[in-house]
Amino acid sequence: MLIDAHVHLDKYGDLLDRALQEIDENRIFTVATAMDVPSYLELQKIGDRSDLVLPTFGIHPRRAAEYADRLRDIGHYIEMSPAIGEIGLDFHWVKDTSTYPAQRKVLEYFIAAAAEQNKFVNLHTKAGEKDILDLLEKYDAKRAIIHWYSGPMDILRGMIDYGCYFTIGVEVLYSDYIKEIAKAVPDHLLLTETDNPGALRWLKKNDQIGMPTAIKDVVNALAEVRQLTPERVERLAHENFTRLLLDDPWISKSGIDALR
Numbered sequence: 001m002l003i004d005a006h007v008h009l010d011k012y013g014d015l016l017d018r019a020l021q022e023i024d025e026n027r028i029f030t031v032a033t034a035m036d037v038p039s040y041l042e043l044q045k046i047g048d049r050s051d052l053v054l055p056t057f058g059i060h061p062r063r064a065a066e067y068a069d070r071l072r073d074i075g076h077y078i079e080m081s082p083a084i085g086e087i088g089l090d091f092h093w094v095k096d097t098s099t100y101p102a103q104r105k106v107l108e109y110f111i112a113a114a115a116e117q118n119k120f121v122n123l124h125t126k127a128g129e130k131d132i133l134d135l136l137e138k139y140d141a142k143r144a145i146i147h148w149y150s151g152p153m154d155i156l157r158g159m160i161d162y163g164c165y166f167t168i169g170v171e172v173l174y175s176d177y178i179k180e181i182a183k184a185v186p187d188h189l190l191l192t193e194t195d196n197p198g199a200l201r202w203l204k205k206n207d208q209i210g211m212p213t214a215i216k217d218v219v220n221a222l223a224e225v226r227q228l229t230p231e232r233v234e235r236l237a238h239e240n241f242t243r244l245l246l247d248d249p250w251i252s253k254s255g256i257d258a259l260r
């Protein structure tokens with residue numbers, strides 16, 4: 001079974017039906033990450049349409065400033081959600097430095113809650129890699145997926161030692177640095193993602209909509225980089241994701257059934 005552990009399904013618009021059809025026909029287990037509250041509410045409706053879609057609540061660093069002063073309002077969405085994401089820090093693409101304290105505040109709130117509720121987190125780490133590793137350690141938050149890592153190699157190694165999982169995505173098709181990262185992640189921490197529908201459009205600056213089967217291109221590219229067969233890469237991501245969910249009280253029934 002293919003694993004796409006980071007997707008923005010609520011952004012497909014008119015193509016949503018086709019995306020869900022691809023997910024079901026190709027058996028792609030899909031972690032549907034939210035950007036904010038409206039995005040999570042939308043994803044819950046989408047999640048009702050497929051057993052293979054797991055909607056998760058998070059506030060993206062780009063949205064953090066809007067939520068930093070009303071964290072109590074989002075507590076019950078965190079409790080309701082089986083896992084957490086997308087959350088994180090972005091000190092690279094987000095140029096407005098006045099939002100950085102809000103980003104830190106929102107992220108810390110989520111990581112503390114996720115650790116307490118034993119939920120896995122799906123993290124955006126752009127130029128905040130070291131701070132994020134420090135926060136995971138501070139709260140002893142062990143169940144973490146680092147999404148689209150592109151930071152320094154020494155922090156990557158620190159995160160590997162800590163036991164973070166890594167979703168490698170479509171940039172592995174184009175970037176030598178991402179290929180290096182994709183090689184450095186050990187077998188037992190490797191996961192796959194598309195970050196679609198926008199990832200390809202963002203990378204290639206065109207209007208290409210990334211569909212769910214792009215995960216196959218990621219698997220094939222990873223196989224080439226790691227000198228494995230695509231079947232082996234697919235199996236590794238499946239085994240790793242199943243292990244990540246195994247002791248999960250929220251997902252153990254429906255999620256693991258869908259993952260078979």
Ligand SMILES: [Zn+2]
Pocket residue numbers: 006008033086195
């Ligand atoms: Zn994302």
